[in-house]
Amino acid sequence: MSDLPRKAVTRTAKLAALPLGFAGRATWGLGKRIGGKSAELVAREVQQRTADQLFKTLGELKGGAMKLGQALSVFESALPEEIAGPYRAALTKLQEAAPPLPARTVHGVLAERMGQDWREYFLxxxxTPAAAASIGQVHRAVWQDGRVVAVKVQYPGAGEALLSDLAQLSRFARLLGPLVPGVDIKPLIKELRDRVSEELDYELEAQAQREHAAEFADDPDVVIPQVVHQADQVLVTEWIDGIPLSQVIVEGTAEQRDRAGQLLARFLFSGPARTGLLHADPHPGNFRLLPPAQNPAQDAEQPEEEDAPAGSWRLGVLDFGTVDRLPGGLPPTIGDSLRMATEGDAARVYELLREENFVKESIDLDPDEVLDYLLPMIEPTQVEEFTFTRGWIRDQAARVADPRSPAHQLGRQLNLPPSYVLIHRVTLSTIGVLCQLGATVRMREELEEWLPGFLAEAAEATEAPEEGEPEGETVQV
Known part of the structure; x- marks a missing residue:
């Protein structure tokens, strides 16, 4: 492949062929059953062929097609096991790699953006790229001062491809829906489209990464690589090795998976409180598990301490191309409603949901039924530690996705305000990764430390202003 496939007619034709392929395999499967093959074997074969075609196409096209594939990959743990098996390998491929662009194309971008003498920046x-993703690929290099760096190069035509793919994918979102039960594909595609300009702006990404790196510079648990250089369509950061989270999911020890899960939850909730930014692309390809002796400035060739105590492993975080800007941290409504739900205060929870427009004025629901709908989902916050499993998330997905379920009927009447869309997706995606890890996490501990309103004492201190003080205004995040 000489370049990113970017002709609209070519990309549209490949994407439009997907629904036809699904239909063709269903017909093929029927023929196999008539021929005497068991329904179960045929179903598995059809699912495997569908997964192979879908994610091969999404990966090859990169752009918005692959971005959707990566977003869907974190929900794999919610699929029923008989479906998840055939899809798991195909989904995982999208978390780490895609077919790379040739060297001459990469050299052309570097010459255009860094100057014809771009090689003088590097020793x-x-x-050969170390990783290839949805809108760019990463090359390992040595900077002029001797630091090992990651050079992120944006694909030529990436913006056009992103918008073209997502527009086309939205046209047959309903056909993709059954692939991931319980996930509404169309709003997900819309939200990805809304973020295109930010995703393509490496200056914004560099700024977000610098802010995180400064805040977490001395953190014992989280490692953020420093930004070394930034130009249009090129971003150079310090290199970090470590074990990719996708590898930890497949073959990590129980201690490693628990540690990775705990740190992932900690980063999710502490990030907005500490930086005013929410890392909004939590798929496993963006995280590494690092042993304690390693840091970004260290020679990447130094052997890792594979036998390090699990509790001392750290979480390396990559890719700040998509962030949610939350100057006041996560909205206190989230912590308040979680706390009141765990206390069983259905009336107050319902009142808060109404105030924030989760329940529209035209809708009238029973507060106790709303609480019953929420409680199974917030179970991890009600205990000291919780083991996230594929079985648990499948139960949640099935409960909400089944049209015969009361939870499904109630869920359809709830609203998701625009200011909460990205927070909601990041939370769901993180839970999906925790379930892939099978991690036992002290979620409540992280919420008490970082989520405004979750602790009753803290909430009371902020709710009652001293006499004579103005109460202030509600800030829409």
């Missing part, structure tokens, strides 16, 4: 530059 070494590896032409």
């Amino acid at each position: 070494e530059f590896e032409d």
Whole structure:
């Protein structure tokens, strides 16, 4: 492949062929059953072929097609096991790699954006990419001062491809829906489209990464690589090795998976409180598990301490191309409603949901039924520690997705305000990754430390202003 497939007619034709392929395999499966093959074997074969075609196409096209595939990959744990098996390998491929662009294309971008003498910035530059993702690929190099760096190069035509793909995918979102039960594909695609300009702006990404790196510089648990250089369509950061989270999911020890899950939850909730930013792309390809002796400035060739105590492993965080800007941290309504739900205060929870427009004025629901709908989902916040499993998230997905379920009927009447869309997706995606890890996490501990309103004492202190003080205004995040 000489370049990113970017001709609209070519990309549209490939994406439009997907629904036809699904229909064709269903017909093929029927023929196999008539021929005497068991329904179960045929179903598995059809699912495997569907997964192979879908995610091969999404990965090859990169752009918005692959971005959707990566967003869907974190929900794999919610699929029923008989479906998840055939899909798991295909989904996981999208978390780490895609077919790379050739070296001459990469060199052309570097020459255009860094100057014809771009090689003078580097002591070494590896032409074979270390990773290839939705809108860019990463090359390992050695910067002029000797630091090992990651050079992120944006694909030519990435913006056009993103918008073209997502527009086309939205047209047959309903056909994709059954692939991931319980996930509404169309709003997900819309939200991805809304973020295109930010995703393509490496200056914004560099700024977000610098802010995180400064805040977490001395953190014992989280490692953020420093930004070394930034140009249009090129971003150079310090290199970090470590074990990809996708590898921890497949073959990590129980201690490693628990540690990774705990740190992922900690980063999710502490980030907005500490930086005013929410890392909004929590798929496993963006995280590494690092042993304690390693740091970004260290020679990447130094052997890792594989036998390090699990409790001392750290979480390396990559890719700040998509963030949600939350100057006041996560909205206190989230912590308030969680706390009141765990206390069983159905009336107050319902009142808060109405105030924030989760329940529209034209809708009238029973507060106790709303609480019953929420309680199974917030179970991890009600206990000291909780083991996230594929079985648990499947139960939640099935409860909400089944049209015969009261939870499904009630859920359809709830509203998701625009200011909460990205927070909601990041939370669901993180839970999906925790379930893939099978991690036992002290979620309540992280909420008490970082989520405004979750602790009753803290909530009371902020709710009652001293006499004579103005009460202030409600800030819409």
